[in-house]
Amino acid sequence: MRLKNLIFHRKIVTLSELCAAAIYGSAQMMKNMKFTLQHTVPASKARAGLIETDHGHIQTPIFMPVGTAAAMKGIFHRDVKEDARAQIILANTYHLYLRPGMDIIEKAGGVHKFSTWDGPMLTDSGGFQVFSLADCRKLKEEGCHFRSHIDGSKHLFTPESVIDTERTIGADIMMAFDECPPGDAPREYAAKSLALTERWLERCFNRYHQTQPKYGHYQSLFPIVQGCAYPDLRAKAAENVQQYDADGYAIGGLAVGEPTEVMYAMIEVVNAVLPENKPRYLMGVGTPINILEGIDRGVDMFDCVMPTRNGRNAQIFTSEGTINLRNKKWEDDFSPLDPNGASFVDTLYTKAYVHHLVVCKEMLAAQIASLHNIAFYLWLVGEARKHIIAGDWSQWKTEMVAKLGRRL
Numbered sequence: 001m002r003l004k005n006l007i008f009h010r011k012i013v014t015l016s017e018l019c020a021a022a023i024y025g026s027a028q029m030m031k032n033m034k035f036t037l038q039h040t041v042p043a044s045k046a047r048a049g050l051i052e053t054d055h056g057h058i059q060t061p062i063f064m065p066v067g068t069a070a071a072m073k074g075i076f077h078r079d080v081k082e083d084a085r086a087q088i089i090l091a092n093t094y095h096l097y098l099r100p101g102m103d104i105i106e107k108a109g110g111v112h113k114f115s116t117w118d119g120p121m122l123t124d125s126g127g128f129q130v131f132s133l134a135d136c137r138k139l140k141e142e143g144c145h146f147r148s149h150i151d152g153s154k155h156l157f158t159p160e161s162v163i164d165t166e167r168t169i170g171a172d173i174m175m176a177f178d179e180c181p182p183g184d185a186p187r188e189y190a191a192k193s194l195a196l197t198e199r200w201l202e203r204c205f206n207r208y209h210q211t212q213p214k215y216g217h218y219q220s221l222f223p224i225v226q227g228c229a230y231p232d233l234r235a236k237a238a239e240n241v242q243q244y245d246a247d248g249y250a251i252g253g254l255a256v257g258e259p260t261e262v263m264y265a266m267i268e269v270v271n272a273v274l275p276e277n278k279p280r281y282l283m284g285v286g287t288p289i290n291i292l293e294g295i296d297r298g299v300d301m302f303d304c305v306m307p308t309r310n311g312r313n314a315q316i317f318t319s320e321g322t323i324n325l326r327n328k329k330w331e332d333d334f335s336p337l338d339p340n341g342a343s344f345v346d347t348l349y350t351k352a353y354v355h356h357l358v359v360c361k362e363m364l365a366a367q368i369a370s371l372h373n374i375a376f377y378l379w380l381v382g383e384a385r386k387h388i389i390a391g392d393w394s395q396w397k398t399e400m401v402a403k404l405g406r407r408l
Contacts, residue, residue, distance in 0.1 A: 033172070033220045033247040035279045041393045045271060045298030048388045051248075051279055053172040054217035055112065055120045058087045060279060060300040061384055063291065063377045064122060065307065068092045069099070070115040072374065073308050074367045077117050083343050084375035085382075088172075089117060090303050093165055094126035097155075098148050102168045110170030110215040122303075123171040125162050127178040127224070127252070128284065139179060139196070159203035163211065163221075170215045175250060175283075176204040178224045183258030190228035197226050198240055205244050220247035222281060228253060229262045231269045238273035248279040251299070255285045264293055271298040288317050288380055288404045292397050295384050307377050311369035314358045317376050321406030323351070325369065330355040337368070343375035 039048040051058040065072050065080055070091045072080050080086045091111055096102075108114035111121060137146035143158030159177045166174040178197040181190055201223050208221045223241035227233030241249055251270050254263045267282065274280055281301035282294050291302050307317070314326040318338045323330075330351040337354055338346040345368045357365035380400075387396040 032218060035248065035277065037277060039389045041388055041391070044296055044394055046295050046384070046388050046393050046397075047298060047300065048385045049279065049300060051120075051300075053120045053220075055118065055172055056087070058120055059382075059385060061291075061295045061381045061388075062087055062301055063381045064088050064090050064301060064303040065374050065377075066090045066092075066303055066305045067115070067117075068095050068305075070096060070111055070117070073312065073370065074363065075308070075371050075374070077115065079371055080374060081117075081119065084371060084378050085342075086119070086374065086378060088120040088122060090122050090124065091115070091169065091171060092126075092129070093123045093162065093169065093175075094129035094157075096123075096169055097126070097165050098150055102165060105170075106168050106214070110168075112170060112215075120173070121171040122173040123166050123169050123175065124283070125166070125175040125177040125224075126157055127175075128180045141196070141199070143177075143200075144179075159200040160207045163204055163207040167211055167214055167219065170213070170217075171219065172217065173220045173222060173248070174208075176201050176221060176223050178226055178252060180253050180256065181226070181228055183229060183253070183256040183262075185228050187228075187230055187233075190230055190233055193228075194226050194233055194237055197224070198237070201241065201244070222246055222248045222250045224250045224252040224283070225270050225274075226253045227266075229258045229266060231266070234266050234269045235273050238270045242275065246278070248281060248301075249274050250281040250283050252283045254282065255290070260290070263290075264297065267294060267297045267299060288377065289401050291377070291380065292384065292401055292404075295381070295388075296393075296397060302381070304377075307373035308370040311371075311373045312366040314365065314369060316369050316372050317404070318408070319376075319380075319400070320403055321408040322404075323408045325351065325355050325358050325365070327355075337372060338376075341372060341376065342379035343372050345372050346375075 034052040036050045037047060038050060049060040065086050067089050105111060105114055112118060137144055143156055145156050147154055162177040177200050179193045181193040213219045223244055223246055225237045225241055227237045254266060271280060279300040282299045284304055285302060286304050314324060316323050319340050333351040335351060336347045337349050337351055349368055354365055354368055387393045
């Protein structure tokens with residue numbers, strides 16, 4: 001009826017107008033992301049839940065492998081999904097904006113079709129990349145001016161342009177544009193930065209409500225709670241983001257230089273304020289122990305480059321501790337890479353063989369270690385969920401943290 005009415009009341013309707021009307025109509029039919037809290041644990045904030053998106057369901061707690069350029073370095077999407085059993089992955093707004101660019105992504109029909117990943121996907125906003133490029137960026141009220149790390153060309157990210165970019169990428173969950181200050185930032189700077197992030201957040205949501213998804217599926221927008229290591233700023237930020245009644249909320253600006261115990265304390269402050277009926281996403285964290293401690297404090301979603309980055313540097317995480325495959329001690333160890341592992345690589349290859357690949361600088365070493373690590377992280381959060389549901393979370397978590405801290 002909407003298209004017929006358009007044509008009836010106007011003699012000329014352009015193709016672009018018809019397409020816009022069709023997309024708007026399909027957007028109206030889409031369902032919002034839904035989160036169901038399924039299990040909680042006495043004497044802990046740990047919880048198990050279910051996130052429903054147009055591209056599939058996500059059981060929480062969950063770890064999200066990082067695909068900076070819409071790819072997990074050196075690993076097939078098939079293996080990430082079928083072997084490691086990832087339920088959702090990340091793509092990076094900053095990097096996709098620069099390469100291949102939004103024209104290519106849009107021509108492909110969005111990042112799902114471009115990358116062949118048909119499950120849920122999340123895009124960050126580029127805020128952390130802006131933070132990490134401190135030497136070649138300038139923050140202003142309008143947004144962030146920066147130079148490309150590829151060719152030095154000048155660019156501007158504003159809250160509005162970032163939302164437009166994330167709409168074009170087409171991930172199921174989009175992150176708001178923010179500033180990510182250093183973990184040891186002085187209070188005056190932290191307060192000023194948070195105020196800017198909150199003003200940008202309002203602009204992000206204004207733009208979000210002014211635009212529609214481009215590819216026929218619903219997109220959520222998560223605010224990011226900042227505030228450095230200052231409890232009152234964190235609590236204030238957590239209160240402020242709730243005015244947007246978002247589908248979920250993120251905790252940003254942690255694991256950026258502050259002590260680990262401070263990070264845990266800030267998670268507790270924020271989660272005491274955020275609503276219990278929405279998923280909570282701790283951005284960029286971290287080690288397997290960090291993840292279990294985050295779950296214990298009420299976090300539902302995690303991402304980190306550590307599984308693949310450390311894998312490329314010959315380090316693998318296991319349920320019995322961490323192994324550095326570069327060490328000579330593995331030279332003649334013909335036992336499985338990880339007899340308790342969750343990936344096919346764990347029983348197919350031996351420590352001695354992967355050590356050999358590392359020494360020879362064969363790219364297969366990085367592929368094997370990276371896939372193992374991603375599968376291990378997903379196994380870990382899957383086991384956490386099982387023990388939350390079974391009711392023995394606290395005992396299992398204590399035992400697992402002790403094992404994870406070993407150097408084998």
